[in-house]
Amino acid sequence: MPSEIIIREYRPEDLEQVLELVRELEAELAEKFPEVQLISSVNDYKTRYLVPGYKYKTFVAEIEGKIVGYLMGYPSTGALEVDNMYDIFPSSSWKPKEFFLKITFVSKPYRNQGISRRLHEKVIEYAREQGYEEIYACIAKWNIPEIKVVSSLKFEMKDLGSRYRLTLKLR
Numbered sequence: 001m002p003s004e005i006i007i008r009e010y011r012p013e014d015l016e017q018v019l020e021l022v023r024e025l026e027a028e029l030a031e032k033f034p035e036v037q038l039i040s041s042v043n044d045y046k047t048r049y050l051v052p053g054y055k056y057k058t059f060v061a062e063i064e065g066k067i068v069g070y071l072m073g074y075p076s077t078g079a080l081e082v083d084n085m086y087d088i089f090p091s092s093s094w095k096p097k098e099f100f101l102k103i104t105f106v107s108k109p110y111r112n113q114g115i116s117r118r119l120h121e122k123v124i125e126y127a128r129e130q131g132y133e134e135i136y137a138c139i140a141k142w143n144i145p146e147i148k149v150v151s152s153l154k155f156e157m158k159d160l161g162s163r164y165r166l167t168l169k170l171r
């Protein structure tokens with residue numbers, strides 16, 4: 001019988017397992033872009049992305065207690081330069097309209113089993129519940145698997161040259 005895949009919110013006790021996936025992602029990126037020197041983001045995950053209460057929201061895929069993938073997003077101000085440079089804290093009086101999908105990673109042996117798709121379905125459900133008006137991702141054109149997943153979930157694709165902006169209106 002195939003093992004059950006659990007998709008759930010990230011919990012602080014998942015930290016080490018997610019960091020291991022980040023290292024795997026970075027090794028993959030280093031292979032894909034051999035001419036660039038990659039500075040590891042492990043520390044950013046520890047001090048920003050995975051810190052409870054920060055703007056980032058992470059979901060994980062778990063199989064028999066092992067975290068095999070994650071998806072991270074955050075509420076977007078609509079100004080890319082602000083989003084990229086600053087962390088904001090959720091506020092009860094300010095509600096952004098857009099939720100941005102920052103990154104999805106699934107460990108190689110677990111790919112092509114629909115795990116990324118399940119993670120995206122979960123984050124769409126979350127964004128809808130939270131009252132966002134839209135959810136979007138920007139995906140490089142070379143990333144065929146990720147484009148396939150997101151476009152199959154009825155996101156609208158806009159061609160931005162080297163990448164697509166994929167948007168799903170939630171209301």
Ligand SMILES: CC(C)(COP(=O)(O)OP(=O)(O)OC[C@H]1O[C@@H](n2cnc3c(N)ncnc32)[C@H](O)[C@@H]1OP(=O)(O)O)[C@@H](O)C(=O)NCCC(=O)NCCS
Pocket residue numbers: 025028102103104105106107110111112113114115116117118143144145146148149
């Ligand atoms: C992109 C990624 C998250 C997809 O995860 P996944 O769990 O394997 O995705 P799914 O199984 O839900 O779906 C993958 C789809 O791509 C298809 N696919 C996979 N490799 C492909 C290829 N080389 N060419 C065309 N389609 C391909 C699969 O058939 C599947 O489509 P289907 O459901 O119509 O059959 C995973 O490959 C990954 O972590 N890649 C490295 C990191 C990355 O690029 N992240 C995204 C950018 S932020």
